[in-house]
Amino acid sequence: METKNKIFIFDTTLRDGEQAAGNHLNSAEKLEIARQICRLKIDVIEVGFPASSPEDFKAVQLISQEIDGPTICALSRAKKEDIDSCAEALKPAKKNRIHTGIGVSDIHMERKLHKSKEEILKIAVEAVKHAKQYTEDVEFYAEDATRADVKFLSDVLQAVIEAGATVVNIPDTTGYAMPELYGQLIQQLKKNVPNIDKAILSVHCHNDLGLAVANSLAGIRNGARQVECTINGIGERAGNTSLEEVIMGLLTRKDYFQIIPQIQIKELYRTSHLVAYAFGMNVPRNKAIVGSNAFSHSSGIHVDGVLKDRLTYEIINPEDIGFTQSKVILTARTGRHGLKHRLKELGYPPFSQERLEKVYDRFLEIADKKQMIYDEDLVSLMENELNTNVQTYSLDFFQVLSGTDAIPTATVKIKKMENGDETIIMESALGDGPVDAAYKAIDKALDFQVKLVDYNIRAVTSGGSALGEVMVSLSKDGKKVFDHGSSTDVVDASVRAYLDGINKLVIKLQPAD
Ligand code: KIV
Ligand code: ZN
Numbered sequence: 001m002e003t004k005n006k007i008f009i010f011d012t013t014l015r016d017g018e019q020a021a022g023n024h025l026n027s028a029e030k031l032e033i034a035r036q037i038c039r040l041k042i043d044v045i046e047v048g049f050p051a052s053s054p055e056d057f058k059a060v061q062l063i064s065q066e067i068d069g070p071t072i073c074a075l076s077r078a079k080k081e082d083i084d085s086c087a088e089a090l091k092p093a094k095k096n097r098i099h100t101g102i103g104v105s106d107i108h109m110e111r112k113l114h115k116s117k118e119e120i121l122k123i124a125v126e127a128v129k130h131a132k133q134y135t136e137d138v139e140f141y142a143e144d145a146t147r148a149d150v151k152f153l154s155d156v157l158q159a160v161i162e163a164g165a166t167v168v169n170i171p172d173t174t175g176y177a178m179p180e181l182y183g184q185l186i187q188q189l190k191k192n193v194p195n196i197d198k199a200i201l202s203v204h205c206h207n208d209l210g211l212a213v214a215n216s217l218a219g220i221r222n223g224a225r226q227v228e229c230t231i232n233g234i235g236e237r238a239g240n241t242s243l244e245e246v247i248m249g250l251l252t253r254k255d256y257f258q259i260i261p262q263i264q265i266k267e268l269y270r271t272s273h274l275v276a277y278a279f280g281m282n283v284p285r286n287k288a289i290v291g292s293n294a295f296s297h298s299s300g301i302h303v304d305g306v307l308k309d310r311l312t313y314e315i316i317n318p319e320d321i322g323f324t325q326s327k328v329i330l331t332a333r334t335g336r337h338g339l340k341h342r343l344k345e346l347g348y349p350p351f352s353q354e355r356l357e358k359v360y361d362r363f364l365e366i367a368d369k370k371q372m373i374y375d376e377d378l379v380s381l382m383e384n385e386l387n388t389n390v391q392t393y394s395l396d397f398f399q400v401l402s403g404t405d406a407i408p409t410a411t412v413k414i415k416k417m418e419n420g421d422e423t424i425i426m427e428s429a430l431g432d433g434p435v436d437a438a439y440k441a442i443d444k445a446l447d448f449q450v451k452l453v454d455y456n457i458r459a460v461t462s463g464g465s466a467l468g469e470v471m472v473s474l475s476k477d478g479k480k481v482f483d484h485g486s487s488t489d490v491v492d493a494s495v496r497a498y499l500d501g502i503n504k505l506v507i508k509l510q511p512a513d
Helices: 013-020 027-038 054-066 080-090 106-113 117-132 150-163 179-192 212-221 243-252 265-279 300-308 336-345 353-370 375-384 434-445 490-508
Strands: 008-011 044-046 071-077 096-103 138-143 167-172 200-205 226-229 393-403 406-418 421-430 451-459 468-476 479-487
Touching: 008 200, 008 243, 013 027, 013 044, 013 071, 013 265, 027 044, 027 054, 027 265, 054 071, 054 080, 071 080, 080 096, 080 117, 096 106, 096 117, 096 167, 106 117, 117 138, 117 150, 138 150, 150 167, 150 179, 167 179, 167 212, 167 226, 179 200, 179 212, 200 212, 212 226, 212 243, 226 243, 243 265, 265 375, 336 353, 336 375, 353 375, 393 434, 393 490, 406 434, 406 490, 421 434, 434 490, 451 490, 468 490, 479 490
Parallel strands: 008 044, 008 226, 044 071, 071 096, 096 138, 138 167, 167 200, 200 226
Antiparallel strands: 393 406, 406 421, 451 468, 468 479
């Protein structure tokens, strides 16, 4: 297939990324993230593996109904039932793709699948033919391709292209490849597979040796025309190819690659934040492109150079990827109109008057404590808006006492809403610290006990009045949720995160109707 200088960007954050994250998202959360990823104007978004669970099926179906723009893709094994499930979930999508495949390395065929080469080839062809009944756009993945026999891999690709595959994916499933060798493999396939011009070659790399981006770029340099990646590089084990890194690599070195990905890079920073937030996986400060230090200069020589000319030490303009050092600062005197206007400038879609009122109330609460509200604070505030759960429990007030000579003590007053009735519960508890005391008081107050699996805290902005963001992971009866809270007061943020997580668990544990 002639694609010359076009590169197709295939995002798999919601499939390969989500598959590995400790925190599994519900379909509403997946939809919210899909909307943001689509603002990047990527070509294909892989949103789940419908046969893996009813929740994943629902998410693929919902995104297929709601998202218009990129091709919506879903994954299946080379099994008829999986493919049928993909087809059903993808039905509402305007453009859809079924991504099916099977292991092709000796180790996968012998030890996992217990099948001969002939059997694998037959299964692969049948799977593609079956998928082809539902959609023109069928992608085939040759799992563990980088540890496979190249002759056999070529035969499989030839056969599946003959059967109708329009894209062939060469995954480095275990992150084993080296850039030069992976590039050579792509080149060999282009040369050896007689009908390769009828399909797009796709690269899909894992990061076990920290080479996923390098390998993907080597594949593209040698003729691959689709790259599969995830926001922040999240994914199985050490992760996948990071979308923002591969895109900025191509753009920054277009002199070398001669390929210009057509995506909205202005949305990269915000998308990275949203994904980090939703999955509870902080972006390391020094992460390329989207880490908070990625554009900070500290040594005297560098600062001097950048002040004279940014280009002395910066190869990317941070504003190009939406990394804004807040220029606009809002305060408690900013009215609804000003807030709405800034949110629009930051790229948020218009929302209802009711939602605006909710955001504005929270904005005022923070502005009263913090005086100056930066863009980063607004982003954090809006991320909390993702949480659209019905609130069974909500915080009325809390009070903590702590100090070097005091035993940390907390009192909480919580409203419980059940079948339209409101009950007020108040409890106090001692703890190892103010947050521990507050959590123990909440545990005493509620007839719903949860396990705190993980707790993380970070500052959203800098300075004494920085907004603190707390992320918690909670579990109960085998269900796990993740939530966050932000406030200028870390105990307040901790309590908000804990209660929101509990509300999520209440919903998750409700029997399905
Ligand atoms: O890494 C891999 O091999 C995959 C395939 C299922 C595409 O994710
Ligand atoms: Zn993968």
